[in-house]
Amino acid sequence: MTESGSQPTNVVVAGLRAWSTNAIEEVIEFRGETTVVVARKNLRSVAERCRDDRALQFNLLSDATCVDRFPLEPRYELNYHLVSIPRRQKVRIRVRLSTHDPVVDSLVPVWLGAGWLEREIFDLFGIQFTGHPDLRRILLPEDWEGHPLRKDFPVEGYRDIPAIATRYTRNRP
Amino acid sequence: MTTTVETATGPSKTMVLNMGPQHPSTHGVLRIVLELDGETVVKAVPDLGYLHTGIEKSCEDKTYSQAITLTDRMDYLNPLGNNLVYCLAVEKLLGLEVPKRAQYIRVLLVELQRISSHLVWLGTHAIDMGAMSVFLYCFREREEILKIFEFVSGQRMMTSYIRIGGLALEPPTGWIDRVEKFLKMMPGRIDDYESLLTGNRIWLGRLKGVGVISAEDAVAYSVTGPTLRAAGLAYDNRKVFPYSSYDEFEFDIPTSNDSDCFARYMVRVAEMRESLKIIRQAIDKIPAEGPIRSEAPGIIPPAREKMKTEMEALIYHFKIFTEGFSPPAGETFVTVESPRGELGCFIASDGSPKPLRCHFRSPSYINLQALPKLVEGQLISDVIACIGTIDIVLGEVDR
Numbered sequence: 001m002t003e004s005g006s007q008p009t010n011v012v013v014a015g016l017r018a019w020s021t022n023a024i025e026e027v028i029e030f031r032g033e034t035t036v037v038v039a040r041k042n043l044r045s046v047a048e049r050c051r052d053d054r055a056l057q058f059n060l061l062s063d064a065t066c067v068d069r070f071p072l073e074p075r076y077e078l079n080y081h082l083v084s085i086p087r088r089q090k091v092r093i094r095v096r097l098s099t100h101d102p103v104v105d106s107l108v109p110v111w112l113g114a115g116w117l118e119r120e121i122f123d124l125f126g127i128q129f130t131g132h133p134d135l136r137r138i139l140l141p142e143d144w145e146g147h148p149l150r151k152d153f154p155v156e157g158y159r160d161i162p163a164i165a166t167r168y169t170r171n172r173p
Numbered sequence: 174m175t176t177t178v179e180t181a182t183g184p185s186k187t188m189v190l191n192m193g194p195q196h197p198s199t200h201g202v203l204r205i206v207l208e209l210d211g212e213t214v215v216k217a218v219p220d221l222g223y224l225h226t227g228i229e230k231s232c233e234d235k236t237y238s239q240a241i242t243l244t245d246r247m248d249y250l251n252p253l254g255n256n257l258v259y260c261l262a263v264e265k266l267l268g269l270e271v272p273k274r275a276q277y278i279r280v281l282l283v284e285l286q287r288i289s290s291h292l293v294w295l296g297t298h299a300i301d302m303g304a305m306s307v308f309l310y311c312f313r314e315r316e317e318i319l320k321i322f323e324f325v326s327g328q329r330m331m332t333s334y335i336r337i338g339g340l341a342l343e344p345p346t347g348w349i350d351r352v353e354k355f356l357k358m359m360p361g362r363i364d365d366y367e368s369l370l371t372g373n374r375i376w377l378g379r380l381k382g383v384g385v386i387s388a389e390d391a392v393a394y395s396v397t398g399p400t401l402r403a404a405g406l407a408y409d410n411r412k413v414f415p416y417s418s419y420d421e422f423e424f425d426i427p428t429s430n431d432s433d434c435f436a437r438y439m440v441r442v443a444e445m446r447e448s449l450k451i452i453r454q455a456i457d458k459i460p461a462e463g464p465i466r467s468e469a470p471g472i473i474p475p476a477r478e479k480m481k482t483e484m485e486a487l488i489y490h491f492k493i494f495t496e497g498f499s500p501p502a503g504e505t506f507v508t509v510e511s512p513r514g515e516l517g518c519f520i521a522s523d524g525s526p527k528p529l530r531c532h533f534r535s536p537s538y539i540n541l542q543a544l545p546k547l548v549e550g551q552l553i554s555d556v557i558a559c560i561g562t563i564d565i566v567l568g569e570v571d572r
Contacts, residue, residue, distance in 0.1 A: 060395060060397075067529060068530070079504070081506050081534075085392065085408050085413070090506070112393045112395075113539060116541075116542045117539070140222060155233070
């Protein structure tokens with residue numbers, strides 16, 4: 001469901017439209033939550049605007065996470081959940097990334113709290129964040145192969161599969 | 174390993190020390206690589222992941238109702254709160270309205286859980302600071318809360334009692350009396366802890382002026398919960414984004430302006446008293462009779478009695494427990510106030526009976542990120558006070 005053209009649905013959309021006419025690619029409203037989809041190249045400037053604009057004041061980066069829509073393209077959706085503590089409002093900023101180029105600007109210069117959130121996404125999804133000061137794996141061991149939250153990574157993992165296979169074949173006649 | 178650093182008194186040799194992963198003050202398996210100049214911390218690098226169990230990946234392979242049991246096991250001091258945030262996110266996705274009676278019971282139980290979590294924090298933190306007896310008192314009261322949970326849900330800790338659309342079971346008769354009894358006892362017990370600690374010179378010496386983080390820095394690092402409120406910002410999801418009818422309750426948000434470890438202690442103790450106020454109001458609000466689950470055929474399991482007499486109920490029961498239910502495609506993000514801060518659940522649905530993505534914004538994980546900011550320049554003994562007062566649960570950090 002996209003926003004109806006003439007009436008801006010809320011302050012965020014209106015504020016960002018007033019700042020730059022082509023900053024927003026799409027606005028999605030679902031269950032009272034606003035998702036603002038922006039182009040990859042605009043992400044950091046939109047984030048800075050959301051934080052610094054006196055009418056927006058999104059000072060807290062609540063959460064950042066990724067959704068893998070494999071086999072659809074663009075495959076990855078990065079969702080940044082922003083909270084404005086003074087204005088008591090939430091918004092979700094979304095960027096879509098393709099399989100072949102999962103690279104996006106880091107938001108650490110905007111919110112320091114993005115550091116570990118982006119490391120987690122890098123670790124589990126393999127998204128590269130340019131400008132991140134310390135982009136290393138965080139939850140998994142450094143020598144882990146693959147990115148387990150990708151949809152083409154089996155839930156059981158790769159390592160256990162030979163063990164499971166032998167367990168099933170052992171009892172066969 | 175040593176390196177030379179420039180300090181105020183000239184160049185000096187630093188030493189790298191591994192704290193953990195098996196260290197009693199880290200409350201789990203957390204490793205911190207400390208670079209020390211004498212006893213002063215020059216650099217601290219947390220290393221996590223020792224308890225990573227892939228709960229978010231497992232959720233994608235379970236139906237919406239099956240995943241509830243996994244949420245219990247993230248923050249094992251706040252299982253009901255985890256159930257709540259997950260169920261609220263799924264209910265929002267489905268557009269389900271939960272009956273008031275179930276909402277008030279949820280509030281009551283989650284506030285009891287908050288007290289029990291703060292009790293564990295207080296007891297273990299007091300042990301870290303060298304006060305053994307407080308631990309025993311705190312666990313005595315926590316046991317009373319766990320007994321109430323066992324009475325209501327059948328389980329002491331991993332209750333899975335809050336379910337999508339309401340609660341798992343009708344609470345047994347007499348449970349309110351037990352909560353009343355606890356309410357009578359608890360205020361005096363909190364006074365006892367305070368008389369042991371608040372004016373204690375060792376306690377003050379270890380916590381006052383230690384681990385200071387300003388409100389601006391805390392917000393920049395996405396720190397929430399008692400750590401943020403002790404820095405003077407009254408940000409509490411129960412007030413700012415009310416859920417489960419919290420807007421109908423009267424309570425204050427304790428804050429402090431000192432933003433040190435002692436302020437965090439005072440905020441948590443005051444929060445326990447506020448939770449008692451909320452529980453008192455919840456008891457008065459809970460209607461004696463009424464549904465504990467919303468009416469949504471095909472989503473909420475039907476009552477046992479109905480299944481024995483009605484064909485549709487039996488079919489729905491079978492379908493819910495074999496293939497699950499399919500919410501509409503879309504995403505929801507719900508946040509609640511856990512004892513440790515803003516606990517969030519993000520669910521993306523593609524219209525199938527299993528979540529496309531289920532992500533938890535765990536407050537421990539994000540608050541821990543500010544640890545280097547808190548401890549750098551402090552003494553090594555202050556690191557323990559700082560880890561303690563951030564109040565992390567490693568099960569939730571690593572998920």
